[in-house]
Amino acid sequence: MTLRLRQAASAAVVLMALGAVIGVAANKYGKPKTIVHVVTLYYKDGTTEEQKKTVLDGIEKMAGEVPGIKNVWLKSVKVQGSVQIKDAEGKLVNKNITDAFVMEFENEAAFKAYDDHPAHRAWEKVYVPLRGQSRSYDITNQ
Known part of the structure; x- marks a missing residue:
């Protein structure tokens, strides 16, 4: 060489x-100043895939109507965790969390306004009857 x-x-x-x-x-x-609203849940037994799709479609529709929603994440790739619930006999059992979705808000004011927005209230009428249990986490860098 x-x-x-x-x-x-x-x-x-x-x-x-x-x-x-x-x-x-x-x-x-x-380190954005936005607020991320993370919801993990399981649906009630008997909830169909079509009903779950209706819930997620409703989130997307709501995002177009509620000022300050910047982004949504609707496809659960991996969801971990469980909650303890009482079965029909009153015995404590673990129920796996199966689904999650995320909404990003421009700021705290937008996040607070979302709670009472008519589009959110309308969506809850579809979501709440199907929801078994949920947990929400609201995270920001502010």
């Missing part, structure tokens, strides 16, 4: 290493 070829190979290795370092260093993230 000639000197020039070795130098070129060394330069290529250095450039690749530098590119890897720059690539890692370029990983940027933010």
Whole structure:
């Protein structure tokens, strides 16, 4: 291998290493001031897939009507956890959480206004009768 070829190979290795370092260093993230509303739940026994779809479609419709909803996530990829409930005989049993959805709000004012918005109240009339139990988590960087 000639000197020039070795130098070129060394330069290529250095450039690749530098590119890897720059690539890692370029990983940027933010801490938005929005509020994320995360809901985990299981549906009542007997709830059909079509009824679940109606709930999720309602969230998407609501997002178009309630000012301040920026984004929604509607497809549960992986949901973990369980809650204890009493069965028909009054015995405590674990019930797996099966579904989740997320809504992102522009700010706290938008999040608070959503609670009493007519579109939210209309959606609840569909959702609440199908919901077994749910937990919500409201998270922000503010």
